Amino acid sequence: xKKIDLGQTISIVANIGVIAGIIFLGIELQxxxxxxxxxxxxxxxxxxxDRQDRVLxxxxxxxxxxxxxxxxxxxPEDMIRMQASKARGLIGWQRDYxxxxxxxxxxxxxxxxxxxxxxxxxGESGVLSGRDNWERWSATASSPDYREFVEQCIxxxxxxxx
Numbered sequence: 802x803k804k805i806d807l808g809q810t811i812s813i814v815a816n817i818g819v820i821a822g823i824i825f826l827g828i829e830l831q832x833x834x835x836x837x838x839x840x841x842x843x844x845x846x847x848x849x850x851d852r853q854d855r856v857l858x859x860x861x862x863x864x865x866x867x868x869x870x871x872x873x874x875x876x877p878e879d880m881i882r883m884q885a886s887k888a889r890g891l892i893g894w895q896r897d898y899x900x901x902x903x904x905x906x907x908x909x910x911x912x913x914x915x916x917x918x919x920x921x922x923x924g925e926s927g928v929l930s931g932r933d934n935w936e937r938w939s940a941t942a943s944s945p946d947y948r949e950f951v952e953q954c955i956x957x958x959x960x961x962x963x
Contacts, residue, residue, distance in 0.1 A: 835903055842899045853889035857882060869927040880929065887934040888942065890921055895947045901962065908962070918955050
């Protein structure tokens with residue numbers, strides 16, 4: 802029978818502990834990087850949301866929505882406000898899409914808004930319809946990935962989110 806060398810056993814256990822620590826550190830770094838990416842995405846889009854909010858501040862928003870829905874003639878200022886209002890929704894949903902893609906927003910929470918998004922993005926009613934606004938906005942302000950997602954999953958139902 803071999804005699805167990807206490808020094809060698811302690812060395813092996815210490816090495817295993819070091820390897821486990823390195824693995825744990827790698828997992829922590831990966832989670833931290835994901836969180837930093839989510840914060841960066843949120844920060845970029847929050848700036849855009851803030852701009853839309855400044856355009857919408859100080860108005861009777863419900864009255865504006867009613868005038869648009871009843872297809873009353875909108876002043877140039879009201880048209881800018883309607884575009885800002887619709888852009889705010891699209892930017893918020895784009896942020897949700899990016900957070901979903903980063904694995905931060907669970908799919909069931911993300912999918913919960915799909916029916917609302919469909920009505921808002923592809924609705925035909927109003928002086929400024931959702932569809933008209935989407936075509937203008939998506940051409941200039943959305944990422945290609947988000948455009949593809951909207952066309953595949955919101956315009957028509959999808960099994961898997963691109």
